[in-house]
Amino acid sequence: xxxxxxxxxxxxxxxxxxxxxxxxxxxxxxxxxxxxxxxxxxxxxxxxxxxxxxxxxxxxxxxxxxxxxxxxxxxxxxxxxxxxxxxxxxxxxxxxxxxxxxxxxxxxxxxxxxxxxxxxxxxxxxxxxxxxxxxxxxxxxxxxxxxxxxxxxxxxxxxxxxxxxxxxxxxxxxxxxxxxxxxxxxxxxxxxxxxxxxxxxxxxxxxxxxxxxxxxxxxxxxxxxxxxxxxxxxxxxxxxxxxxxxxxxxxxxxxxxxxxxxxxxxxxxxxxxxxxxxxxxxxxxxxxxx
Amino acid sequence: xxxxxxxxxxxxxxxxxxxxxxxxxxxxxxxxxxxxxxxxxxxxxxxxxxxxxxxxxxxxxxxxxxxxxxxxxxxxxxxx
Amino acid sequence: xxxxxxxxxxxxxxxxxxxxxxxxxxxxxxxxxxxxxxxxxxxxxxxxxxxxxxxxxxxxxxxxxxxxxxxxxxxxxxxxxxxxxxxxxxxxxxxxxxxxxxxxxxxxxxxxxxxxxxxxxxxxxxxxxxxxxxxxxxxxxxxxxxxxxxxxxxxxxxxxxxxxxxxxxxxxxxxxxxxxxxxxxxxxxxxxxxxxxxxxxxxxxxxxxxxxxxxxxxxxxxxxxxxxxxxxxxxxxxxxxxxxxxxxxxxxxxxxxxxxxxxxxxxxxxxxxxxxxx
Numbered sequence: 001x002x003x004x005x006x007x008x009x010x011x012x013x014x015x016x017x018x019x020x021x022x023x024x025x026x027x028x029x030x031x032x033x034x035x036x037x038x039x040x041x042x043x044x045x046x047x048x049x050x051x052x053x054x055x056x057x058x059x060x061x062x063x064x065x066x067x068x069x070x071x072x073x074x075x076x077x078x079x080x081x082x083x084x085x086x087x088x089x090x091x092x093x094x095x096x097x098x099x100x101x102x103x104x105x106x107x108x109x110x111x112x113x114x115x116x117x118x119x120x121x122x123x124x125x126x127x128x129x130x131x132x133x134x135x136x137x138x139x140x141x142x143x144x145x146x147x148x149x150x151x152x153x154x155x156x157x158x159x160x161x162x163x164x165x166x167x168x169x170x171x172x173x174x175x176x177x178x179x180x181x182x183x184x185x186x187x188x189x190x191x192x193x194x195x196x197x198x199x200x201x202x203x204x205x206x207x208x209x210x211x212x213x214x215x216x217x218x219x220x221x222x223x224x225x226x227x228x229x230x231x232x233x234x235x236x237x238x239x240x241x242x243x244x245x246x247x248x249x250x251x252x253x254x255x256x257x258x259x260x261x262x263x264x265x266x267x268x269x270x271x272x273x274x275x276x277x278x279x280x281x282x283x284x285x286x287x288x289x290x
Numbered sequence: 291x292x293x294x295x296x297x298x299x300x301x302x303x304x305x306x307x308x309x310x311x312x313x314x315x316x317x318x319x320x321x322x323x324x325x326x327x328x329x330x331x332x333x334x335x336x337x338x339x340x341x342x343x344x345x346x347x348x349x350x351x352x353x354x355x356x357x358x359x360x361x362x363x364x365x366x367x368x369x370x
Numbered sequence: 371x372x373x374x375x376x377x378x379x380x381x382x383x384x385x386x387x388x389x390x391x392x393x394x395x396x397x398x399x400x401x402x403x404x405x406x407x408x409x410x411x412x413x414x415x416x417x418x419x420x421x422x423x424x425x426x427x428x429x430x431x432x433x434x435x436x437x438x439x440x441x442x443x444x445x446x447x448x449x450x451x452x453x454x455x456x457x458x459x460x461x462x463x464x465x466x467x468x469x470x471x472x473x474x475x476x477x478x479x480x481x482x483x484x485x486x487x488x489x490x491x492x493x494x495x496x497x498x499x500x501x502x503x504x505x506x507x508x509x510x511x512x513x514x515x516x517x518x519x520x521x522x523x524x525x526x527x528x529x530x531x532x533x534x535x536x537x538x539x540x541x542x543x544x545x546x547x548x549x550x551x552x553x554x555x556x557x558x559x560x561x562x563x564x565x566x567x568x569x570x571x572x573x574x575x576x577x578x579x580x581x582x583x584x585x586x587x588x589x590x591x592x593x594x595x596x597x598x599x600x601x602x603x604x605x606x607x608x609x610x611x612x613x614x615x616x617x618x619x620x621x622x623x624x625x626x627x628x629x630x631x632x633x634x635x636x637x638x639x640x641x642x643x644x645x646x647x648x
Contacts, residue, residue, distance in 0.1 A: 004465050004466060004467055006461075006465070006552055007461040007464065007465030007466075007467050008461070008465075008467065010457040010458065010460055010461035011457070011458050011461040011462070011467070011473070013454050013457070013458075014454045014455070014457070014458040014477065014523060014527070015473070015477075017454065017516060017519045017523060018476075018477055018480055018519070018520070018523060018524070020500070020516075021492065021516060021517055021519060021520045022480040022483075022520050024491075024495065025488050025491035025492050025495060026483075026488075026491070028491045028494070028495060029487070029488070029490060029491040032490075032491070032494075051338070051342065051352060054338070054339065054342055055342050055346070058339055058342045058343040059343070088386065091379065091382065091383075094376070094379060095376060096376035096377070096379035096380045096383070097376060097377065097380050098380055098383070099383075102380075102383040102384075102386070102387055104634060105387040105390055105391060106386065106387065106390060107630075107634060107637060108390060108391070108394070108630065109390060110637055111577060111626045111627070111629065111630040111637060112581075112623065112626060113580070113581030113582075113583065113598060113622060113623075113626065114581065114583065115581070115583040115598045115601060115602065115622075116581075116598075116601075116619050116622055116623055116626075119397070119601060119605075119615060119616070119619045120393045120394065120396070120397045120619065121393065122605070123396060123397055123400050123612065123615075123616060124393055124396055126612075128408075128409050129400065129408045129409060129612055131396055131414065163389075163390070163393065167390075220482060223484060224484035224485065224486060226485075226486055226583075226584050227583040227584055227598075230583075230584075230602070231601075231602060231605065244484075244486070245484060245485075245486035245584070248486045248487070248489065248490070249486060249489065249584065249587075249588070252489070252490050253489075253490075253493075253588065258490060258494065261490050262490060262491070265486070265487040265488075265489075265490055265491070266487075267339075268484065268486065268487050269483065269484065269487040270332075270335055272482075272483070272484055272487075273332070274332055274336075276482060277328075277332070281319055
């Protein structure tokens with residue numbers, strides 16, 4: 001065959017760009033996380049301080065609070081999306097007039113920029129101009145104020161994420177459900193299995209790989225949710241919606257404490273990698289068992 | 291030398307298309323050396339963070355955590 | 371659940387679609403209201419449309435500049451990523467390069483990393499390290515085009531690889547036997563066959579770049595600011611110009627909507643990064 005040199009030349013620009021903007025920043029941030037560096041402080045030098053940044057980080061109540069709300073957000077959002085997405089996917093398995101149009105409409109939020117989703121929900125929920133606080137007040141006398149109530153702000157971010165990303169879960173689960181063979185279901189019905197039994201013993205094991213893959217993707221995205229929350233609540237009130245990405249954005253740049261900021265970034269990256277890896281293993285494990 | 295080194299040869303001699311090698315370590319999944327190195331690093335960081343939070347304030351130096359991690363890492367790479 | 375009557379299901383889906391569409395409709399409602407009407411009782415039905423917000427956005431020189439930046443950056447980035455991805459995938463599928471599967475895996479992992487983590491190192495590198503004399507990549511269009519490659523280039527490689535794998539190598543070989551140069555083979559044999567795949571990749575990378583906010587907010591100050599960052603500039607603690615903000619949102623939304631109609635069936639594959647085929 002023709003020379004491999006051409007192949008390397010074709011690959012070179014890609015590798016160069018990803019090296020400069022992917023690998024170098026990665027090693028740079030890891031290196032910086034072991035140093036103290038604040039260019040606008042009294043001592044603007046880069047000083048090696050060992051694990052001091054991490055020593056401070058594990059006791060940093062702001063960071064730990066951010067970690068806590070991030071976990072809560074991710075769990076609530078992804079679980080809700082899975083349940084709602086599954087119910088909608090099963091609803092799509094039957095025929096009804098206008099199915100294609102509804103499917104198209106349902107896909108619509110997926111293409112929208114996160115920041116636009118944030119601004120839409122800001123317009124929906126800001127007390128003076130939003131329709132939701134107005135209706136809630138009129139119907140049940142509840143005063144929804146995402147600027148003051150931590151619970152309300154948290155709930156609205158979860159609802160926003162569900163609105164934005166449930167379609168993805170629905171569509172992936174439809175793809176999984178469509179490809180299921182009919183035989184086991186017919187057999188189970190002949191044997192007199194109930195709906196619940198069929199779901200737990202036949203449907204769920206068969207769509208499990210698709211479910212795990214969907215959870216994997218949603219978890220990764222939910223962990224790095226920044227834009228919409230920044231737009232909607234700006235991390236507030238207090239630190240109720242200060243998810244990890246928002247925390248980095250708000251903490252690192254205004255304070256110009258680059259060494260400590262790097263340590264936060266490294267730990268966030270570490271947690272993301274661990275979560276992704278565990279799920280990846282979860283995806284592979286059932287396959288290797290056979 | 292080790293059991294791990296013999297594995298690939300067995301697979302090469304087999305005629306069947308790539309049979310998943312039976313998991314031979316204590317880890318619940320099948321791994322190659324890179325996976326085990328990766329697992330060791332992840333555990334290393336986890337041990338160090340827990341150490342900084344809970345054990346170092348009691349007076350134990352971080353170097354002990356490194357020692358434990360390296361020992362555990364070597365064990366995982368060797369036997370996992 | 372809803373047995374029997376299919377029209378009941380349609381009713382159910384009308385309700386779900388209402389939930390999906392209403393927030394978008396509300397965005398439009400706010401965008402065509404004058405500021406004085408905003409704080410009165412919210413009307414769900416529009417009685418009159420007030421287009422001044424759109425005119426204001428369109429005639430604002432700063433915002434027009436942002437729009438132009440967004441357009442240049444996302445188009446440049448989409449072209450660059452699709453081009454580089456095409457060549458890279460050609461190399462990955464046609465040559466016997468040592469360790470190419472590891473390289474492939476490594477390129478993909480770049481996409482998985484949370485962008486928030488890379489804000490700081492990229493900011494520092496672009497201000498301090500990647501510089502030629504006084505020229506830094508910070509706040510330049512070319513800088514943003516390159517930075518967006520971190521998430522779009524892995525995506526392009528991921529989606530283009532199956533396309534190139536699907537083109538029989540015998541075609542290349544036949545052309546080589548006929549005495550064609552490598553460039554001729556790529557441009558006249560392989561490229562035309564890849565066009566549908568390239569088009570989808572181009573469109574999706576374009577949308578991802580157009581929608582990006584976080585990196586643009588940190589790595590630009592004025593000259594290369596994009597429309598998404600312009601949007602956030604209208605949200606301040608002292609007072610938000612809601613109508614203008616809604617109008618900018620609509621402007622940002624329109625290209626995505628156009629794209630949506632073009633590549634609807636590929637969106638799921640794109641967003642799940644090919645892990646699930648939609």
